[in-house]
Amino acid sequence: MSDQPQAPLQKTPLHALHVALGARMVPFAGYEMPVQYPTGIVAEHLHTRSQAGLFDVSHMGQVRLDGAGSAQALERLVPGDIQALERDRMRYTLLTNASGGILDDLMVTNLGDHLHLVVNAACKLTDVEHLKRELEPAVAVTPLLDRALLALQGPAAVAVLGRLAPEVKAMRFMTAATHKVADIPCLISRSGYTGEDGFEISLPAEAADRLARRLLAEPEVKPIGLGARDTLRLEAGLCLYGHDIDGSTTPVEAGLGFALGKRRREGGGFPGADVILRQLREGSARKRVGLQPEGRAPAREGTEILDKDGAVIGRITSGGFGPSIDGPIAMGYVASAHAAIGTSVSLMVRGTPRPARVVPLPFVTHRYHRG
Amino acid sequence: MTLKYSKDHEWVRIDGAAAVVGISDYAQTQLGDVVYVEVPEVGRKLEQGKEAAVVESVKAASEVYAPISGEVTAVNAELAGEPGRVNADPMGEGWFFKMTVAKPKELEALMDEAQYKAYVEGLG
Numbered sequence: 001m002s003d004q005p006q007a008p009l010q011k012t013p014l015h016a017l018h019v020a021l022g023a024r025m026v027p028f029a030g031y032e033m034p035v036q037y038p039t040g041i042v043a044e045h046l047h048t049r050s051q052a053g054l055f056d057v058s059h060m061g062q063v064r065l066d067g068a069g070s071a072q073a074l075e076r077l078v079p080g081d082i083q084a085l086e087r088d089r090m091r092y093t094l095l096t097n098a099s100g101g102i103l104d105d106l107m108v109t110n111l112g113d114h115l116h117l118v119v120n121a122a123c124k125l126t127d128v129e130h131l132k133r134e135l136e137p138a139v140a141v142t143p144l145l146d147r148a149l150l151a152l153q154g155p156a157a158v159a160v161l162g163r164l165a166p167e168v169k170a171m172r173f174m175t176a177a178t179h180k181v182a183d184i185p186c187l188i189s190r191s192g193y194t195g196e197d198g199f200e201i202s203l204p205a206e207a208a209d210r211l212a213r214r215l216l217a218e219p220e221v222k223p224i225g226l227g228a229r230d231t232l233r234l235e236a237g238l239c240l241y242g243h244d245i246d247g248s249t250t251p252v253e254a255g256l257g258f259a260l261g262k263r264r265r266e267g268g269g270f271p272g273a274d275v276i277l278r279q280l281r282e283g284s285a286r287k288r289v290g291l292q293p294e295g296r297a298p299a300r301e302g303t304e305i306l307d308k309d310g311a312v313i314g315r316i317t318s319g320g321f322g323p324s325i326d327g328p329i330a331m332g333y334v335a336s337a338h339a340a341i342g343t344s345v346s347l348m349v350r351g352t353p354r355p356a357r358v359v360p361l362p363f364v365t366h367r368y369h370r371g
Numbered sequence: 372m373t374l375k376y377s378k379d380h381e382w383v384r385i386d387g388a389a390a391v392v393g394i395s396d397y398a399q400t401q402l403g404d405v406v407y408v409e410v411p412e413v414g415r416k417l418e419q420g421k422e423a424a425v426v427e428s429v430k431a432a433s434e435v436y437a438p439i440s441g442e443v444t445a446v447n448a449e450l451a452g453e454p455g456r457v458n459a460d461p462m463g464e465g466w467f468f469k470m471t472v473a474k475p476k477e478l479e480a481l482m483d484e485a486q487y488k489a490y491v492e493g494l495g
Contacts, residue, residue: 041404296451
């Protein structure tokens with residue numbers, strides 16, 4: 001039996017730093033990434049919620065759209081109100097497909113003379129192909145291959161970054177600005193994937209190692225791996241593409257209605273609008289919910305969700321342990337009749353049905369800085 | 372007192388007819404933070420090499436196999452509230468269960484401390 005040789009894993013600009021810090025490196029979306037440092041996932045997670053964690057997210061795709069009609073053109077592909085997005089503001093949005101499913105979730109920032117997009121690492125090649133095919137030549141679609149992306153998250157993030165760039169202290173959640181940090185020109189946004197206050201910093205790849213080391217030198221900051229990134233976002237009730245959302249889940253099923261602009265709900269004009277708008281009117285057959293297993297056994301992705309008669313009513317799409325909850329948590333889709341908060345369900349773990357309840361999302365309250 | 376290891380990184384400590392089972396320091400390091408342990412019921416009959424318990428890290432569930440055959444006589448009840456004991460003291464307070472030694476000859480198939488150390492080094 002022959003083995004297909006694997007394509008060599010790519011490295012972010014911080015690869016050598018991760019190794020020097022003793023990270024355990026694993027393959028993720030074609031990159032070799034740190035899943036944890038010697039600190040460990042639980043401690044890294046708790047540190048982020050109490051002080052400040054530094055994440056390398058350079059594997060994600062950064063893309064710019066140039067051209068006078070870029071916002072209007074992008075609206076052909078997403079259900080968000082991009083034309084009304086003010087200068088230096090950013091928005092979460094979704095690339096949809098003809099069935100109303102989700103091709104990717106992304107952040108789009110209006111930087112005045114262009115739009116700046118951040119897309120998932122696993123989707124960046126197909127996203128760029130899609131954007132180019134649909135938007136060129138009127139809009140220039142340029143992957144920013146020479147840029148890195150760092151995330152500094154946690155209640156101490158603003159104090160830390162504020163020491164290096166005092167202007168960031170005045171930034172509100174979901175806004176962006178260009179500032180020098182340690183003499184490096186950075187595009188900074190007050191946003192993140194942890195539910196905490198924090199910043200994402202886009203900068204030239206060749207300066208990433210220097211800035212990361214500078215931030216790690218601050219007493220509140222620890223390096224955080226992908227393991228804790230996952231537990232943090234799950235506690236925050238945030239979707240992970242390819243797991244909680246994918247080409248078969250609509251924004252309505254996923255509870256991402258906030259990403260559908262008001263004008264867009266009336267006008268449509270994006271892929272799958274007919275399906276999505278119908279679900280907005282009539283409801284969807286299934287819904288993404290938060291689940292809390294009774295006891296301490298985690299219930300993981302793929303676990304069947306049963307009703308009290310043992311009928312399968314759904315599946316877990318993300319599940320594991322929440323260190324800040326100090327217990328198991330999960331998200332999944334259930335038939336809408338079972339989606340009400342407090343509904344009792346069972347989870348099939350290792351052949352045994354285990355009781356659980358539908359609970360509100362997020363599991364941990366968001367602490368965004370809305371100013 | 373005899374201490375032996377299996378290829379799946381379980382250890383078994385034998386004192387006369389009583390055995391204590393846990394997972395090795397190498398295993399707990401590989402797993403990372405342990406968040407949940409499922410131990411067998413007292414009285415359950417275990418077969419060497421077959422599933423005996425489950426240990427869950429943040430990222431995944433792993434099977435713990437019985438290093439020898441026998442009957443479970445006691446379980447570590449502390450692990451329910453403090454699964455982290457498996458990380459903090461894998462060879463001591465992090466023990467999983469106690470059992471009888473049904474077939475002493477099975478111990479010959481296991482590794483002693485020196486052999487296990489060499490085996491782990493060989494894993495790279």
